[in-house]
Amino acid sequence: MSTTHDPKRRALGKGLESLLPSRPAATPPPVKVEASPATPSGTPLEIPVELIDRNPFQTRTHFDEAKLVELAGSIASSGVVQPIVVRQGKDGRYTLIMGERRLLASKKAGKATIPAIVREVSNVQAMEMTIVENLQRADLNPMEQARAYERLSRDFQMTQEQMATRTGKDRTSISNFLRLLKLPESVQKSVEAGELSFGHARVLLALDSPEAIAAAAQKVLALHLSVRMTENYVQGIMNPESKVKADKPVVPVDPNVKEAQEQLRRSLGLKVSIEDKKGRGRVIIEYSGVEDFDAILTALGDRR
Structure with a gap:
C-alpha cells in the first residue's frame, strides 16, 4: 500500500507547528543603537542624555534640589512636555542651549533619552539665547539676574532699552538689578542666599561707601530687620542731623x-x-x- 501525502494535511501541520512550536524560538541578540548626528531642524528628536554636555554659558548658579526632585517625578510619570534645545558638538555629542532643569531632572528620573530640538547657532547666539531664557524665568535670585543683565551689556553691548525689549522686563527694573553689582561681595552673597531681599539691597545701596553698606547689612541680618525698618535705620545713618535736639522746636511736616x-x-x-x-x-x-x-x-x- 502506497503512502499518499495529503497537501492539505501537510499545510495544516505546518500551520500548527508555527503556532505551537515544539521548541522555543531563538531570541535574536540585542541590537546596539548608536546615535547619529542629527540634522538641525525644528522637529524634536530623542537624544541620549549621556551625549548632552551642560551649557558652558549658563548664568544660573543655584538649582532648588526639592523642585528638581519634584520635576523628576513629573517626568518619570508623564515625560518631558517641552523639548530642550541643543546644538551639535564634537564626536557625535551635543551641547545644551536651553532646558538645563529638564535635563538634570530627566537624569534623576532615570530617562535614557530626552526630546531635543537641534539648532545650528554660534557661540554668541547660544550665549544670548541662554541668558535671555534665564531672565524670562521667575525663579532666578536677584544676583543671578543682575549678573545676567551685566553679561548682556558687556558681551553683547546691549543698552538697557534693548535688554528690556529682548526680555520683556521694565527698563527701570533692569537698572535697579544692575545696581546690585555695586554691593560688597559679602552682601551680594547674602542676597544670593536669600538672607537679604532685593528690597533690603536697594535700601542699602543708598549708603555712600562699600564699608558702610557691609556694616549696615550685618546689622540688618543680626536684628532681622524688615525692609521698612531697614529704611529707617539707613536714613538715620545718612541724616544724623535730623535727630531733633531738645531745645529746638519741632517743625511739622x-x-x-x-x-x-x-x-x-x-x-x-x-x-x-x-x-x-x-x-x-x-x-x-x-x-x-x-x-x-x-x-x-x-x-x-x-x-x-
Missing part, C-alpha cells in the same frame, strides 16, 4: 510731602529730600556716581 519723599527714596534707592513751604519748594536727589545718575534719568522717563 505735611504727611503728603513725607510720603512722597519716602516713595522717591524707595523707588530710586538714593537719598531724597523735599523742602516744602506752603506748596512751594524743591526736591533734592543726591547721587554718588554715573550709574546713580542714569537710574535717576531712567526713573524720570529719559529715553536716550
Whole structure:
C-alpha cells in the first residue's frame, strides 16, 4: 500500500507547528543603537542624555534640589512636555542651549533619552539665547539676574532699552538689578542666599561707601530687620542731623510731602529730600556716581 501525502494535511501541520512550536524560538541578540548626528531642524528628536554636555554659558548658579526632585517625578510619570534645545558638538555629542532643569531632572528620573530640538547657532547666539531664557524665568535670585543683565551689556553691548525689549522686563527694573553689582561681595552673597531681599539691597545701596553698606547689612541680618525698618535705620545713618535736639522746636511736616519723599527714596534707592513751604519748594536727589545718575534719568522717563 502506497503512502499518499495529503497537501492539505501537510499545510495544516505546518500551520500548527508555527503556532505551537515544539521548541522555543531563538531570541535574536540585542541590537546596539548608536546615535547619529542629527540634522538641525525644528522637529524634536530623542537624544541620549549621556551625549548632552551642560551649557558652558549658563548664568544660573543655584538649582532648588526639592523642585528638581519634584520635576523628576513629573517626568518619570508623564515625560518631558517641552523639548530642550541643543546644538551639535564634537564626536557625535551635543551641547545644551536651553532646558538645563529638564535635563538634570530627566537624569534623576532615570530617562535614557530626552526630546531635543537641534539648532545650528554660534557661540554668541547660544550665549544670548541662554541668558535671555534665564531672565524670562521667575525663579532666578536677584544676583543671578543682575549678573545676567551685566553679561548682556558687556558681551553683547546691549543698552538697557534693548535688554528690556529682548526680555520683556521694565527698563527701570533692569537698572535697579544692575545696581546690585555695586554691593560688597559679602552682601551680594547674602542676597544670593536669600538672607537679604532685593528690597533690603536697594535700601542699602543708598549708603555712600562699600564699608558702610557691609556694616549696615550685618546689622540688618543680626536684628532681622524688615525692609521698612531697614529704611529707617539707613536714613538715620545718612541724616544724623535730623535727630531733633531738645531745645529746638519741632517743625511739622505735611504727611503728603513725607510720603512722597519716602516713595522717591524707595523707588530710586538714593537719598531724597523735599523742602516744602506752603506748596512751594524743591526736591533734592543726591547721587554718588554715573550709574546713580542714569537710574535717576531712567526713573524720570529719559529715553536716550
